[in-house]
Amino acid sequence: METIFLNAEDHKLEYFNTIGLLFQNHVYLNKNDELLEFDIKEIKRIYFRKQRDLKDNYCLFILSAVLAGATLYLGSYLSQNYKLPILIISGLLLLFSFLKKSYHYEIFLMTANHNFTAIEVNEANKDQACELISHTKRKMKKMKLYQQAG
Numbered sequence: 213m214e215t216i217f218l219n220a221e222d223h224k225l226e227y228f229n230t231i232g233l234l235f236q237n238h239v240y241l242n243k244n245d246e247l248l249e250f251d252i253k254e255i256k257r258i259y260f261r262k263q264r265d266l267k268d269n270y271c272l273f274i275l276s277a278v279l280a281g282a283t284l285y286l287g288s289y290l291s292q293n294y295k296l297p298i299l300i301i302s303g304l305l306l307l308f309s310f311l312k313k314s315y316h317y318e319i320f321l322m323t324a325n326h327n328f329t330a331i332e333v334n335e336a337n338k339d340q341a342c343e344l345i346s347h348t349k350r351k352m353k354k355m356k357l358y359q360q361a362g
Contacts, residue, residue: 223235223236223237223238224236231331231333231337231344232247234344234348234351238250239255239344239348241321243329248331250321250323252351253324256324258320258322258349259319259320260320260341260345262315262316262317262338263315263318264313264314269310270309272305272306272309272312273305275305276302276306280298280299280303280306283295283298283299316332318333
């Protein structure tokens, strides 16, 4: 990670955590151990996105369907002692594929010139990401009020 050297008066650090740094006029976000700088005046929208990750669910569903289909198709070659446990395991895999929930978290940022940036956040840091976003939104709101008044 690179060191930030700032000595100007308008670069006063107001908030920081593992996700990023919030200065008076800039916000730095940590993306893969690289700090991305955004001017607060240039940020049009920033929010936290929580998406369901369905890759594991699809794999479990397909595995259970293949297991059940193979058991029924090859049923004449399997004894009854093997059919029932395999079908039960297949049913449990199917049930687990519907009940398992995993999520993918990211900070989504759009600038005034419509550049989109998505920064992945792990589950352990999702609260810190929400806190940084709320501080940034408050700062953006204050900047807009100052611009309207001035």
